[in-house]
Amino acid sequence: MKSISITTILILFVKILFSQTSSVLVETENFDEKGGWVVDQQFTSSMGSPYLLAHGMGEPVENAITTVDFPESGRYWFWVRTKDWVPTHPETPGTFKIIFDNKEYPETYGVNEDWQWIRSGRIKIGRSKTLKIELKDETGFEGRCDAIYFSKNKNDFPPVDLEEMTAWRKEKLGIPPPELQDEFDLVVIGGGLAGCGAAVAAARQGIKVALINDRPVLGGNASKEIRVHTLGLKVYNIVEELGTEHYPNGDSGAIAANDTIEMVVRGEENITVFPNTRAFTVHKKDNKITAVDCFHTHTHKEIRFEAPLFVDATGDGWIGYWAGAEVRMGREARDEFNESMAPEQPDNMTMGNTILWNSVEVEGETPRKFEEKPRTLGWKEVLWAMDVAKDYKAKRGEWFWEYGMLMNTIYDAEEIRDHMFRAIYGNWYNVKQDPENANLKLKWIAYVAGKRESRRIVGDYILKESDIVNHPDFEDGFVEEVREIDIHYPKGGKYDFLSYADFTRIERYKIPYRCFYSKDIDNLFMAGRCFSATHVGLGSPRVMHTTTQMGVVVGTAAVVCTENDCSPRDVYHSYLSEMKSRLDKMRIEEKTQMH
Numbered sequence: 001m002k003s004i005s006i007t008t009i010l011i012l013f014v015k016i017l018f019s020q021t022s023s024v025l026v027e028t029e030n031f032d033e034k035g036g037w038v039v040d041q042q043f044t045s046s047m048g049s050p051y052l053l054a055h056g057m058g059e060p061v062e063n064a065i066t067t068v069d070f071p072e073s074g075r076y077w078f079w080v081r082t083k084d085w086v087p088t089h090p091e092t093p094g095t096f097k098i099i100f101d102n103k104e105y106p107e108t109y110g111v112n113e114d115w116q117w118i119r120s121g122r123i124k125i126g127r128s129k130t131l132k133i134e135l136k137d138e139t140g141f142e143g144r145c146d147a148i149y150f151s152k153n154k155n156d157f158p159p160v161d162l163e164e165m166t167a168w169r170k171e172k173l174g175i176p177p178p179e180l181q182d183e184f185d186l187v188v189i190g191g192g193l194a195g196c197g198a199a200v201a202a203a204r205q206g207i208k209v210a211l212i213n214d215r216p217v218l219g220g221n222a223s224k225e226i227r228v229h230t231l232g233l234k235v236y237n238i239v240e241e242l243g244t245e246h247y248p249n250g251d252s253g254a255i256a257a258n259d260t261i262e263m264v265v266r267g268e269e270n271i272t273v274f275p276n277t278r279a280f281t282v283h284k285k286d287n288k289i290t291a292v293d294c295f296h297t298h299t300h301k302e303i304r305f306e307a308p309l310f311v312d313a314t315g316d317g318w319i320g321y322w323a324g325a326e327v328r329m330g331r332e333a334r335d336e337f338n339e340s341m342a343p344e345q346p347d348n349m350t351m352g353n354t355i356l357w358n359s360v361e362v363e364g365e366t367p368r369k370f371e372e373k374p375r376t377l378g379w380k381e382v383l384w385a386m387d388v389a390k391d392y393k394a395k396r397g398e399w400f401w402e403y404g405m406l407m408n409t410i411y412d413a414e415e416i417r418d419h420m421f422r423a424i425y426g427n428w429y430n431v432k433q434d435p436e437n438a439n440l441k442l443k444w445i446a447y448v449a450g451k452r453e454s455r456r457i458v459g460d461y462i463l464k465e466s467d468i469v470n471h472p473d474f475e476d477g478f479v480e481e482v483r484e485i486d487i488h489y490p491k492g493g494k495y496d497f498l499s500y501a502d503f504t505r506i507e508r509y510k511i512p513y514r515c516f517y518s519k520d521i522d523n524l525f526m527a528g529r530c531f532s533a534t535h536v537g538l539g540s541p542r543v544m545h546t547t548t549q550m551g552v553v554v555g556t557a558a559v560v561c562t563e564n565d566c567s568p569r570d571v572y573h574s575y576l577s578e579m580k581s582r583l584d585k586m587r588i589e590e591k592t593q594m595h
């Protein structure tokens with residue numbers, strides 16, 4: 001028999017000791033009242049959890065409040081997981097305090113570099129065994145708090161390693177194994193317009209669909225949280241129903257448009273929508289996905305979706321990636337697909353992320369005498385933002401406020417988003433120094449980034465430059481577009497948060513159905529910007545009428561698969577005429593396909 005080392009015995013002893021320690025983990029995203037704080041789940045894959053963000057555009061937001069039950073009274077040490085989001089600067093933008101049972105704890109949070117558990121001190125839990133906790137934002141400048149951990153043991157440090165921390169969270173929160181959902185014929189992950197298009201097309205043709213989205217609202221980039229208007233050819237009636245007006249990007253017209261999207265999708269009785277639900281892994285048997293596991297972004301409760309067919313409409317190609325499908329990210333070399341717009345050597349560059357924002361003219365005081373300064377002139381000093389914004393001055397954000405092209409738009413997404421915040425706040429400081437802008441006020445700033453490009457899942461066919469430029473008449477060309485190839489590059493010069501677009505006009509072309517199912521995973525479709533294309537190939541069809549068309553096509557193919565008990569690939573080989581006749585019924589008149 002092997003002898004057990006003293007270290008192993010010690011580790012076991014410490015583990016047993018800590019498992020018996022009274023402790024409570026409080027996830028801020030599950031607070032009873034969020035006040036003015038918002039739940040931000042965007043960076044779960046890189047920092048481990050959704051968190052609460054004080055998104056106040058420079059005005060402190062209302063306290064988030066919750067009441068927590070403790071297993072026993074007594075004194076507890078506590079740790080707060082937070083970060084200073086501009087660690088390179090001595091001035092800290094997003095500070096906050098914690099109030100326990102109406103008494104403010106003296107420590108200031110949000111001042112530590114990177115996400116860390118900060119051990120603060122001790123608090124007493126009385127005989128009621130409850131504690132009221134409030135997060136008090138001090139600045140309105142994007143302070144953030146992930147969780148608060150209480151333990152009677154001073155050395156019960158929470159784990160730092162992400163994988164370990166995930167397992168630890170589950171244990172501390174008492175999360176049971178995933179609850180199996182009702183049976184669905186099709187599970188669509190990602191509630192952007194591609195996912196919505198897939199769900200509606202499938203549901204209308206009679207199959208049961210689960211639509212999973214990690215935000216509270218549907219629409220993805222077209223939602224009221226991001227506010228991009230839709231472009232491209234409509235072709236199918238569902239695209240027309242889900243598309244938006246052509247308001248300026250970032251406009252509040254997106255609020256009504258989002259209501260329409262919700263109404264169209266939720267009006268389908270065959271669709272069950274799962275908002276605030278984030279997929280985090282898949283289960284597989286042979287070459288098929290058998291289930292997708294998700295968690296609720298507030299409660300962390302897990303649910304499992306088993307189904308014969310799945311659609312990856314996450315934009316980031318998460319489902320394909322977890323299932324081990326071949327994915328691409330970055331730019332192909334010119335000679336790989338003979339693309340004149342590709343670089344000579346392959347690299348990791350993608351198009352970047354954007355935070356849209358705008359301002360509004362408010363009625364205000366006018367200076368009584370010429371030399372008198374109105375009180376509404378000037379703004380808070382945001383020294384931590386100025387080295388990004390420099391002297392830039394604009395009254396609203398535009399598509400070309402774009403950053404992260406040379407970073408990883410998935411794993412560096414928090415840094416990219418925060419860089420845009422600095423550009424916006426620093427720019428606003430500059431704008432407000434100008435007497436002409438005395439009555440301008442920040443109206444809205446997104447905190448959910450609009451993404452353009454990340455992973456692309458490889459299908460049986462990869463759409464490339466020549467398919468768009470030479471527009472061959474693919475027999476399975478069910479998605480059509482006429483929009484330019486539009487590829488973005490960093491603008492260069494002193495403002496690193498700006499981009500420019502390189503447009504190449506083209507004629508109407510078709511995208512083959514074979515770009516919409518994985519070549520490796522037998523029951524996985526993809527729709528939206530993670531479909532099978534090269535970097536250049538994505539340049540035209542990444543707009544949302546086109547991605548909704550992709551949804552309509554895969555939703556329809558899922559119906560064909562269900563009715564004929566076949567795979568997405570079989571649809572190409574054996575059921576193209578059935579696909580065509582189904583899709584033809586949804587086609588709208590040629591003259592209404594354009595805006």
Ligand SMILES: Cc1cc2nc3c(=O)[nH]c(=O)nc-3n(C[C@H](O)[C@H](O)[C@H](O)COP(=O)(O)OP(=O)(O)OC[C@H]3O[C@@H](n4cnc5c(N)ncnc54)[C@H](O)[C@@H]3O)c2cc1C
Nearest residue numbers: 190192194214220221230231279315354450528529543544
């Ligand atoms: C600033 C900007 C301007 C643009 N301009 C235009 C324009 O004028 N017109 C136009 O049509 N297009 C425009 N585009 C491009 C277009 O918006 C995107 O290509 C488009 O969003 C693609 O749609 P999608 O459905 O594939 O992805 P998305 O809209 O990104 O939707 C993906 C959805 O999946 C969810 N999700 C992601 N991961 C998970 C997960 N693990 N579990 C559950 N849900 C998940 C996301 O929260 C999101 O709701 C622009 C993009 C940007 C950023």
